[in-house]
Amino acid sequence: MPIKAIGSQRCIIDSRETAATLLYSTDSGKIIEIYNELVPSVDDPRLKLFDVEDFEDVTPKVILPGLVDSHVHLNEPGRTDWEGFATGTRAASSGGVTTVVDMPLNAIPPTINVANFNTKLKAAEGQLWCDVGFWGGLVPGNLKDLIPLVKAGVRGFKGFLMDSGVPEFPPIDKCYIENAMSELSNSKAMVMFHAELDTGSQETSHDNHHQETDSCQYDSFLASRPDRFEFDAISLIIDCLKKSMAANSGKGPSVHIVHLASMEAIPLMRQAHKDGLPITAETCFHYLSLAAEKIGKGATFCKCCPPIRNEKNRLALWEGLRDGSITSVVSDHSPCTPELKQLEKGDFMSAWGGISSVGLGLPLLHTVGSTLNPSVSLMEIVKWCCENTAEQVGLQHRKGHLRIGYDADFVIFDPNAKQRVTNPTVYFKNKLTAYNGQELIGIVQRTILRGLTIFDVSHGGPSKSPLGKPILEPREH
Template identity: 50%
Template sequence: MSLAVRARRVVLPDGVHPAAVHTRDGRITAVKPFDDAPSGAVTLADDEVLLPGLVDSHVHVNEPGRTEWEGFASATRAAVAGGVTTVVDMPLNSVPATTTVEALHGKRAAARGQVACDVAFWGGAVPGNLDQLRPLHEAGVVGFKCFLLDSGVPEFPPLDDAGLRAALTELAGVDGLLIAHAEDAEVIAAAPAPAGASYAAFLASRPPAAEESAIAGLVAAVRDTGARAHVVHLADADALPLLRRARADGVAITVETCPHYLTFAAEEIPEGATAFKCCPPIRETWHREALWVALADGDVDLVVSDHSPCTPDLKRLDVGDFGLAWGGIASLQVGLPVVWTGARARGIGLAEVARWMAAAPARLAGLPGKGTIAPGKDADLVAFAPDESWTVGALEHRHPVTPYTGRRVTGVVRRTWLRGQLADGTPRGRLLRRGQS
């Protein structure tokens, strides 16, 4: 099967150009001048841009075990509706967590035949599973997630410093990647407990120092072990100088942030609006703006959703209590328009957005066939209308609770192709292994 798509604006690795993208059997075979296309080529409208399919390397699908929270079918339908052609599933909050090879096989069995986009998998690093890290690595997980404090679910306990260093040492031997939820439990224990409808009180319960302390410990452990690590969902801009110095010194550490940290600000969150609760929390305006600057300067590497849905009752919208509500934001389908809305307001182009949301996550996850429009890559493509505005309403996620509801955003995904086929929600996605191209 062959497909050719041409557009006056195509986001390529070297910038935005008119081009015709030729594909066969699901792979890009050539990128040619706009006029060099067969008669049956799909020609995008003048208001559309052709983007590479996005790669979201931070998605909590929650199946098996908590499928009522999301599930592979609904999550991947939401993904392709939002221009995401590859998701990487987190090892929690499913039951069992992906901390053994047997659990990984269970994840793959649950996903098989359901996925509308391609799916890869993270493994988990928890106390007691050190002997599972190499087998999981060999079985194709893209890397290993750990928590440095309570994860919120009992089946995924945190690593202490000794456990962190043991995992990093084990992974250094196979050039494996450890990704960390970096907040310091002791700092949080010393802060006031969250309770009630006050967002300010919730914010005070997860102070910036918790991120900085945990990241400092992670940097030290990576430096000492020679391993590779990645900081997930950075919210605290005060941690950026620490990360910048570590990287300048050759420490192999990367960092991501998320659309909600780039969009919302603590000062704007209404009392009792528990749809906004996530950990680490959405911080004040200056943190948001500093994260945008860090992205532009290359100090933050990528933007991914941290799509972490739950059933509506767990968000405690009935009482608006930030102490009781589950912390997580559902955003998989809206990440591209949300980030693009913020980027264009700051004079940042689509090429940069595609780098942060497609190329960089693909590189992090070790998926060489994904993330850019270039010969040899999978024919994952998105027709995106960057000037069309819309109001976030009903989405493909299993549950409707998201802080983006009612928000006006700019940029519409009009069509998505997965490996050269129109992605319409049909379960034709593949289950990927690390290094698969």
């Protein structure tokens, strides 16, 4: 059994930065031993004991656990011109992501029953550069498909309370939510929501801003999806969760709010945690790094739903993240073809909403986090992007940590090197992102998945062959 060792004076292990040496098997793909110091050489007796054939000291670079991006739209099959398994997972590997979890849309067919899931798995064969898990969908009429999908290996389910943007994935209502929570109350599967809801209240944009608007101005789009949409949606979800728990002797499914963007919703999450409800929330790289005031006319590559809000809101999201009201950070990589972004027209109201960023998250958070006081530590980033996302998807027993018996998923990160993001050099299929031209501090030098290198800057980037696997084990955590 070939054993290798890697070490650094800077490793992120169990919420602290420490010197360490990690031994791992390229056969089993597991970490088999960790020494809490950097061994001097391959001739160290402790390495000899395991017949270590290769030892590498990467100091002063940092060894982190592989990132788990639990919100990625790979869109294959059906909309593979938007993204695909090969391009999307290669892009993920370039940013130290060793596991992504694919959303049930915008592929055609969506992952709303076992037959559709099998179609997706067939399309994924031989195309995975990192490990890939899968979410199922909550849509009207598929309640009886949920448990079969859990048994087939999906990690949980996502639904919309408003139009999803694609006709094959319609929104659900309160009655469906309550029934789905009941259906899944004895399951480990997570129930997740795109939490925007237009109740038609007088406070929505249709009534409180001028009739004549310029759809090329970002403020027009922002006014069309106000904070109230998120507040009302999360309020409804919390009410449904309380009702479900009351009806099931205090038991209820774990609930998760995807891409929380409004600071107005943070007090709801804080109170829900005080009430002991099993609910978590994520935010995204773009909500933490971009602000409405800086989005120019016609810059539709910055359109996403919920929308990017103002600078005060951006800073409040960081506060919510640091106090635990928000638990994780993901990409919500939601690409499309450049034509659907309507760059020439610059119309925010009709352009596709989604920001491509898979693989950019680690340097983005490291860069933007350095501007805060106190600055964001790598331990915090690991908590939000490795540990908590692994727990969200039920993989905390093998992903998200550097621990003996866990998958040998590592990131070799140079926190001081600089890079400039440019559209032509990103790895995802459609070369368009909101970060074009931005200088970032920190570069992923290498990504190792289950002991095998899937990305190496010094060897041209992604590995020549796909080394990822689908994650289909029934969820037990």
